Amino acid sequence: MRHRAGIVTDEMLTIPKWRFAVIGMLEALGVVTGMYSAAMLPGPAIPILNQTFLLWQLGFSALLLGRRYSWNKIAGCLFVAAGVVTAIASGSESGQMLSGVGLLWPIMMVVSSAFQAGATIIKESVFIDAVAHxxxxxxxxxxxxxxxxAFQAFFVLLFLPVxxxxxxxxxHELPSYIKSGAxxxxxxxxxxxCDGSPLLPLLYIVNNIAFNISILNLVKISSAVVSSLAVVLSVPTTIYILSLPLPFLPEGVTLSSYFLFGSVILVLGLILYNVPQHNNIKHNSDSDFM
Known part of the structure; x- marks a missing residue:
């Protein structure tokens, strides 16, 4: 439809597909490793470990795209990660959160974040190189x-037997599981x-697609790191919304002072990231603002 409307041109479709294959493979590996580690980890630990995604992106962006970041951007990202960890860990005994959990599963969750971060950096490189093409x-x-x-779905299906x-x-029992899931x-x-089906799954799919398109558009007009900061900002916001008495989630919870303190740290990190630096190097620097 977009091709017929002239939005997607023939030149866009001739872009080499090997990087899309790499993106799909990395995202599939991220899904697989994240799914298995999440099944073995306590709930509050999962979003905390996922915040390594932003740090992976900083490293991959510098390594693969040659970007150089000023001190305020690095410090801002660290503040954001610290704020989310503080907000999410509110009220939990962080010292005992991973007690009884093997070291393999937290490491696997961190590795899954690395796969996802690598995929977003390659997407950014696709947008950058496409300008010349x-x-x-x-x-x-x-x-x-x-x-x-498409490549992600292909690799997920490829990994399905494993x-x-x-x-x-x-x-041989997979078809029956798929039938039960359907x-x-x-x-x-x-x-x-299965309460709420099919409305809730469909709402999730629609919102997930819209969210991914929005983040991808942010990668296109700014950078992968900026898009990650936007995603990170949504984490405590989501927790706050889920603390309210909602349909299918009738029991609201009271957020502790840790959550508010973590949210303040997060916002300060975003502000610090966006503080303009007059001495920034103009070339190979991430000068995009949220």
Missing amino acids: LKGKLLDIFVVNSFGS LSNLKGIPF GCFFNVGASSG
């Missing part, structure tokens, strides 16, 4: 999203635990 035109985000998602064996599910999704002959 398209003679100054900007690459349409749906080209990157479509090819990247995943089923790791979960103790014989490969029944739960459409709420047809499903067992308990």
Whole structure:
């Protein structure tokens, strides 16, 4: 449809696909490692460990894109990560959070963040290189999203036999599990635990697609690190919303002072990241602001 409208040109579709394959593979590996480690980790530890995503992006951006960051941007990112950790860990005994959990699972969650961070940096490089390939035109985000998602789905399906064996599910029983999952999704002959289907899953899919497109557009017009800061800002916001008495989540919770303190640190980090530096190096620097 966008191709017929002239938004997506033939030149955009001729961009080499190997980087989209790498993006899809990294995202699939991120999903697989994140899913398995999340199943073994306590809930509050998962978003905390996921904040290494931003630090991975800083490193990959400097290594792969040759970007150099001023002290305020590095400090701002560290403040943001610290603020989210403080907010999410509110009321929890952080010293005992990972007690009884093997070292493998936290490491695997950190590695999954590295895979996802690498994928976003490669997406940014695709947008940068496409400007020269398209003679100054900007690459349409749906080209990157479509090819990247297609390769991601391919690699996830490729990993499916391995995943089923790791979960103790014989490969020949996968069709029955898929059938049960489809029944739960459409709420047809499903067992308990499928309340709200299919409305809630569809709402999740629509919101997830819209969120991913928004973040990808932010990568296109700014940088992967800036998009990560926007995502990080959404974490405590999401926790606050989920603390309210909502449908299917009727029991609201009271947020502690740690949450408010962490949110303040996070906002200070965003402000620090966006403080203009007159002595910044103009070339190979991340001068985009949120």
